[in-house]
Amino acid sequence: MLIRRRKAAANRRRMATMLARSGALTGLRLLRHPKRARVLLARSRRRRNQQRAGGKRSRLKSLWWLALPLFRAIFPRQATALAGAPAVMRTGAPMEPLRFNAFEVRLAESEAEVEAAQRLRYRVFYDEMQARPSRQVRALGRDVDPYDAFCDHLLVIDRQKMNEDGGAAAAVVGTYRLLRRSVAVRHRGFYSAAEYDLEPLMRLPGEIVELGRSCVEAKYRSGGVMHVLWRGLMAYVQMHDINLMFGCASFHGTDPRVFDRSLSYLHHFHLAPPSLRPRALPLQFVRMDTIPRSGIDVQAAMSELPPLIKGYLRAGSFVGDGAVIDRQFNTIDVCVIVKTDLITAKYDRRYRKQASEPTGS
Known part of the structure; x- marks a missing residue:
């Protein structure tokens, strides 16, 4: 006891x-x-x-x-x-395919088509432009990141190649990745927020869309595929009543001194007004005004711009304050902003006219 x-x-x-x-x-x-x-x-x-x-x-x-x-x-x-996620997350109403001669532009409709866009991005960004893939990206042979799951993927499809190879996924020759604010706020936010303070854009009313991962297969770059992508983009803008487009456009290389004339030209001649002006984050900020306005050879600077940035400027775009060096992708990025109501009359008339023309089957 x-x-x-x-x-x-x-x-x-x-x-x-x-x-x-x-x-x-x-x-x-x-x-x-x-x-x-x-x-x-x-x-x-x-x-x-x-x-x-x-x-x-x-x-x-x-x-x-x-x-x-x-x-x-x-x-x-x-x-x-x-x-626990669908292969392709629908972020809005389906977009009707648009056909222009040998090409069709529409949103990706299956996981296989998204993966085809990712393979194209890998060939352009990693094989051609010497971006540095992670182990997972290299093993897959596709440019993938978490944003792909909830973005819309705009595709240009070569219809002749599709008929020969037996599927749209084998015929993707151009792509854009699109992320609307109404979708971004429910997920990870905008991709560009890792490089730029987007607060001025977030204060704007209405829908805005981030453009990214734009690329075209090498042998199609002189065949009008970029124009077809822009036609699809304009249809997407109208479908979702988008007021503003923005995103990072790139110079190939990581030495700003090589592009000082073009960067200075963009800063002095196309800087966004304060209400629309994202600024590069402090730890990543690279000055774009190393040459004074009076010392810029405008024609030479324009000739040195990448084709995509030239296209944005023709559409009436602005740029944000400061550039950012992206060492993973081997680029210097600038933030491009396009108000859809400022798209030039030339482009507006051109796309509306061509969209109304018969394009065949």
């Missing part, structure tokens, strides 16, 4: 110590309420076990997302189911 009492007292002291550490009860209250103490002790143990299990689950989850790209390459359907 004495031994049992001593063991019981020792057990109560042990429980008192454990509960005191957990903050549940003091030793004195334990001695007065041993049954309640045992209940609280069991509850405390369950809570600790749940926390430990949760920590293991969160670590496993983080490892799963690191391995997901490779898993998707081997088991695409199973990975999509496990990820």
Whole structure:
């Protein structure tokens, strides 16, 4: 009997110590309420076990997302189911395909078509422009990131190639990635926010869209595919009643001195008004005004601009304040802003006229 009492007292002291550490009860209250103490002790143990299990689950989850790209390459359907997301997330009403001669422009309608756009991006950005892929991106042979899951992917499809190869996914020759504000606010925000303070744009009323990952297959760059992409983009703008387009456009290379004339030209002649002017984040800010306005050879500066930036300027675009060096993609980025009501009359008339012309089957 004495031994049992001593063991019981020792057990109560042990429980008192454990509960005191957990903050549940003091030793004195334990001695007065041993049954309640045992209940609280069991509850405390369950809570600790749940926390430990949760920590293991969160670590496993983080490892799963690191391995997901490779898993998707081997088991695409199973990975999509496990990820809990549809292959192509619909962000609005479907867009009717537009046909122009040998080309069709529309939004991606399947995971295979999104992956075709990602493979095209890989060929252009990584193979041609020497961007630095992560291990997962290199293993997949596709330019992928988390934004792809909820962006719209505008595609130009070579219809002749589609008929020969038996599917649209094998015939994607141009692409744009589009992210509307109404979608971005429900997910990760805008991609460009990693380089620019977008607060001036976020204060604007109405819908805005971020343009990104624009590229065209090398052998199609002189065949009007970029114009077809712009036609599709204008249809998308009208469909979603978009007031403003913006995004990062790039110079190939990471030495700003090579592009000082073009960057200075953009700053002095196309700087956005303050109400529309994103600014490069402080730690990434690169001056664009190294040459004074009076010292710029405008024609020479224009000739040095990348074709995409020239196209934006013809559409009436502005640029933000400061450039950003993107070492992963081996580029210097500038933020381009286009108010859709400022698109030049020339472009507006041209696209409206051509959109109304018959294009054949």
